[in-house]
Structure formats: C-alpha cells, structure tokens
Amino acid sequence: MASKSININLKVWRQKNAKANGAMETYKLDDVSTDSSFLEMLDQLNEQLVTEKKEPVAFDHDCREGICGMCSLFINGRAHGPETGITTCQLHMRSFKDGDTIYIEPWRSKAFPVVKDLVVDRSAFDRIQQAGGFVSVNTSGNTIDANSIPVPKQDADKAFEAAACIGCGACVATCKNGSAMLFVGAKVSQYALLPQGQVEATDRVLNMVRQMDEEGFGNCTNTGACEIECPKGISLENIARMNREFLKASSK
C-alpha cells in the first residue's frame, strides 16, 4: 500500500504533574505519514512542540514491539485505539483519515493516578502481583526442572494464554467500572492451572483480590469490554476461573 501524508487535529490531555489540574489541548499536525506508528506520530508532535519552544507531551513507551505493556493511551474513546488485538505502539496512522480529529487521553482509574500528561502510575498492578502472583521455589541448588512435572497439554495451553498478559492496564482503562478483574483473573489463572501453583493457591487468590480491592479498582459487571480491548486476547474465562478459585479459597 502506497504511503500517504495526512493532516490531523489532535486533542491531547496535558497535565503538569500529579497535583495539577489538566485540560485537553488542541494541536494541528501536518504531513503525518500513514506508515508511521501512532507513537512515531507523537514523536513528530513533540519535535514540533520543541521547535515551538513548548513542553513536549509525556507518554509511556518502551519496547515499541507490542510485548512490554508499557505503552497506553485512550484514543478516540478506546484503549490502544480503534484496532483490536494490538497495543498503541502497534497502531499505525493508516487507521486514520486526513482531517481526522484524534482524542488522546491517559488511562483513567482511581488506582492509576496521572503522573504527567499521558503517563499514569500503574504500580498498583505490581502490588497486586507481589501480593500473590508468584510461586515459591527452593533455589538452594536442588531446584527441580519445571519440565519434570507432567502438565496436561490443555492446561498448559490455557496457562500460557493467561500468562500472555503484559500488564498494560487496557482492561482497567476500557472498563466502565475501572475493574482490574481481567488482569487479576489472568494472573491467578496462570498459576491455578499448573501443579506448581497449587501449594499457594488459597492465599494467592485471597491476597491478590484483597490487594485489588484496596487499590480502588471497581467491580466487574461482565460487560466484556476488557476482553475485546485486551491486546493479548485474554478471555473472560479467566475471570470466571478466579471467581471459582476465590470461592474455593474462601470456604476453606
């Protein structure tokens, strides 16, 4: 497909720091190649801003390969933009038309406070993970090779699918309730499906769910929006599994 240049209007959330009040600012950006990625378009905007001696827009990114989960952005009302199954770094400007107005906002959640502009603090996810998203392994020299424990192929596949979660937070951002249950469901499932995860299964789900609630995430109402917007296709089955694990653990 031949590359084109388009002119676009941007409405970007600008906020000096965590304490300041933010607002949407409007920018005009010309000659954007449809081959450039969304983040390259923002780089181009920032060059323009720097030339104009203005503060560039802060946004999160790292690998730009769709694997690290660092990029975010709520684009035209959707997490990671209009396409499904991809992160913002994998979104390209060919998804937009000449003259389009593009709204860019940070993830909105009580548990993800804005640090600056489009950057939010997602350490709430780390704290949930630390509350139980691990297995304790003896590493004193007699560690058993993981592959020596037989795992049914079906379970291994499901655990692998759950483990594909990159912790980007799109599920929280898109959920009308700001619920983190897809993320936590994936993290609980990844261990619940494997024999190695059984030892700590009870504490894991109780502690992770407690931490999730303490962070101020909302409650899932099964709208299914997260499943559609998740760049890794994590399925609602994982939330159901977490709910089962939770009941099992609570009744112990």
Added chain:
Amino acid sequence: MAKSALLKSSIAKKYWMALTGLFLCLFLAGHLAGNLQLLLPNASEKFNAYALFMTTNPAVKILSYLTYISIIFHAVDGILLTFQNRAARPVRYVKTNPAANSGFASRNMAVLGTVILIFIVTHMVNFWARMHFDKNIPLMKTTISVKGQEPREFYVGTGDGQYYMVDQVALEGEAKDTTANMMMMPKQLKIVNRTEVYNAGANVKVGNVYKDLHKITVDFFRDPKVGLLATLGYVIAMLALAFHLWHGFQSAFQSLGINNKFTPTIKFVGRAFAIIVPLLFAIIPLYIHFTK
C-alpha cells in the same frame, strides 16, 4: 480473613448479586405462571383461588420472604456496587466509544434495575398491599339461580378442601343455612373480619371468602382515567426487565465462575428467558386493557 472476604470482597458481592438475581428469575417464572391464569376462561375463580393460596400457604410464605429479602439485597448491593464503580474513575474520559466493545444492557444494569425497582414498589402498592391490608377489598361474588327462587348473589369461598357459597347477608353476622343452594355448604357458619369463615358451633376457622383480586386487577387496567397509563407503565417496566435479563441471566453464571462448554447454551436460554418472560407478563395488562 476468609469469612470477612465472603461478605466484603468485590467478588463476594458479585456472588450475592448473581445468586439473588437468579433466585429472582425463579420467582419471575412462578409469578408469571400465576398471572397467566388471568387469560384463562373462568379467570375470576382460578385467579382468586390462586391469590388466596399465595397469601396463606406456609411454604409459599417462606418463598415470599426469601423473595423480599432477595429484592432488597439485590437492589442495595447493586446500588452499592454502582457507586463504588463510579468512584473507581474519579476523572471521566472526554471522549468515549462504549458501543465499540459492550452491549447497551450490560452498561445500563443500574438504570434498568432502578426502573424495575420503581415498578416493583408501585406494583406492590397497587396489588400486594391491597390484598394484604385493604379492609374494604371487594369480595368475589357469583350469582346463582335456584329453581323457584329469584337469582341471588353469593360470596365464594374455599377451605377444608371444599368450596363455600356464603350468603351475602351472612357477612353481617351469623350465616344462614344455605345448604339448599346446591353447593356443599356446612350449616351454621360465622363470618369474621369479612373474609374468614368459621364453624359457628365449634368456633374453628374452616375457610376464607375470596378477596376479589381479579376484579381489582381488571378494574385497574381498565380504569377510564389511568388504565392506559398503567398499562403503558407496565409494558415499559417489562421492557426494562427484558434488557436487564438479556445481560443479567448469563452474567450471573459468569459471576458464579461458570464459563465452560455450556456457556453458549446458557446464553441462549438466558436470551430466550429475557424475551419470553417479560413478553408474556406484558401481554396480560394489554389483553385486559384492550378487551372489555
């Protein structure tokens, strides 16, 4: 930890929502079966007998208390969850596109539930409260012609496994001997509180005169002033119920952790339930209002 988690945790709240919601679905099915008798020939007697059964049978009493508790718990928990969920996003998005990833019903459960709650309250004031507390509630009458006599009106009652025809005059005091009037009518009945039939000699309660809930219902939806409004209100509430169930039925199973090879069937049954039940409920007032 485990105990408090079962009450306070987000997932526990979801469990309670799902359990009370599904119990209310059972209630709906039972209530519908009763109401559909309004469409039968001889509706008056069948429906009034059913209404009496529903207000006096002890097993039904337990179920009805469970239903009241479920509705209150479901509504309070639902509203609580909705406020918590709003608080989880203190700064809202400027631009949203919710239709891109979720259905209308799933996003509006609280609004739909509130419409249903308003309906339940008005519905209970109009019918339930009258059945339970209205001292001047009309009683079911029937006219019987006996050979060689003028046709006379009797109140219809039941108890002890038989039907009674109670002479109208009897309501004021001691019943007359009405055995002549073809029904199995024990001698010497006494009427207490307009509706309770006592064996005057032994002073034991033997039955009840039917409260005419059928007449109340029919009059309500045929009222020249508010009948149309009442019918429309009923239909709108059933529409809200349909949307609530469209999402709610299958959602309850997901909340309970059931998402497996039966899920497509559950979704299908849920959607069929969400259409059929409110539709049948709504047909009843429409039928009553538009046929006279």
